Amino acid sequence: MQENNISYVRTSFADPQKPPAGQSGPVYWLRTNLFATPADALFTFLGLAFVAYFVPQIISWALINAVWTGPDRTACLTAAQGGMQPDGWSGACWAFVEAKFGQFIFGRYPLEERWRPILVGIMLVALLVPLMMPRVPRKGLNALLLFIVFPVVSFYLLVGGAFGLQHVRTDSWGGLLVTLVLSFVAMSVSLPLGIILALGRRSNMPIIKLISVIFIETVRGVPLVTVLFMASIMLPLFLPAGTNFDKFLRALIGVSLFASAYMAEVIRGGLQAIPKGQFEGADSLGLTYWQKMILIILPQAIKLVIPGIVNSFIGLFKDTSLVYIIAMFDLLGVVRQNFSDANWATPQTPTSGLVFAGIIFWLFCFGMSRYSIFMEERLNTGHKR
Incomplete structure (x- = not known):
């Protein structure tokens, strides 16, 4: 019987080697992911053309030419329309969003009582975020507070009518x-x-x-x-x-x-x-x-x-x-x-x-x-x- 030959058995791991030339780096990534086939190259160029055409216009409308503040509609009208902007102006009217932001978030909820939905939102984030993080302990207690205690507390905070809180009808929400x-x-x-x-x-x-x-x-x-x-x-x-x-x-x-x-x-x-x-x-x-x-x-x-x-x-x-x-x-x-x-x-x-x-x-x-x-x-x- 032939004896086992163990003269080629390693006793330690081989040192890591660099990847072959052309198999790493940004050029390899581009060639593999964007230009691997003629169809990939065609769609890549079409995508770049789409981005080059539309993204600058979107940035110009939403950021560069946008109106961020203003007292009323005149801030978002051209001079020919009786406003403050030059003729031919076209941009986002974020002044409208800024003026109506409170209504967009709370509706007709009374202004002096809006601390209540804000507090409910803070409580929701404080209970939901730990529940979504796997490493945070006491998931059972967290779920109990979020799905049992939180709805009850939120009801009395939002609706009111108890504990000295003003009653707010839901048709004002x-x-x-x-x-x-x-x-x-x-x-x-x-x-x-x-x-x-x-x-x-x-x-x-x-x-x-x-x-x-x-x-x-x-x-x-x-x-x-x-x-x-x-x-x-x-x-x-x-x-x-x-x-x-x-x-x-x-x-x-x-x-x-x-x-x-x-x-x-x-x-x-x-x-x-x-x-x-x-x-x-x-x-x-x-x-x-x-x-x-x-x-x-x-x-x-x-x-x-x-x-x-x-x-x-x-x-x-x-x-x-x-x-x-x-x-x-x-x-x-x-x-x-x-x-x-x-x-x-x-x-x-x-x-x-x-x-x-x-x-x-x-x-x-x-x-x-x-x-x-x-x-x-x-x-x-x-x-x-």
Whole structure:
């Protein structure tokens, strides 16, 4: 038998070597990512041409030629129109946004009471940010404060009428305040309710399954505008005489139920993606139905459908602007309402207001999107060793 030869076995790692010439650096990156094929090069040049043509015009309109302050509409009118700007001027009228900023954020909420929604916003950030940071401890206590204590405190702060606070009717709310309240409540309600509906749709109990299917398919079969109209206009007609409740609460319920139906289908997709062996393994351990779902199945299903959940949240955040049809003014509604102010009626006012609203919506939606990507990467343990 031939003896093993170990004379070539290393006892230490080899020193790292530099990458081959032409396999690193900015030129290699450009060649690999932007000019790898003729089609890539063509699209790269088209993209650069698009940027070169439009970006300078956008910068000129939004920054260089923009009007940042002014007493009234004359600040954003040309001399021929009776204003302060030279003839041929074209730029953003941020003076309109600056003058109406308080209304864009709070609506007609009383000026002397605006410290209350500001305090609610500070509390929301103080509780939400630690909950979103994985390394911060005491997640259970944080979630309890955010989803149980915070809504109660926020209700008394925003509505008032107790503890010496002035009562503020919800029809005085508006702007970003309405957008955030509607979004936060609807997201907080739609996720757990959607999970229950998804489990009900997959249930072996015929009555539970039938109720879940009817609710999901009925709500998904009509637009949100119809749901809001029914909740605001038609629902009071079916209530006993003299019975009425706040229109804002009706909108909250309508939006939450609408979002929960879509969320149920997202969760159901995650449940169907779980291998059958996971269910059988949980049954073999003698777990009850709810123990199996809470401890084994749902954590895996929710992890799989994080993109779908966040996509639903983003769509819900933008759909809050539809409450405009029932005479409630969210951020976009307040911006549009102020277009009719004769003191600020200029050709540049609508564009500037809509761009401002678009930037706010984009910031929130982009933030949710980036955080979902972070959570996907953190929870993506399926192929790690």
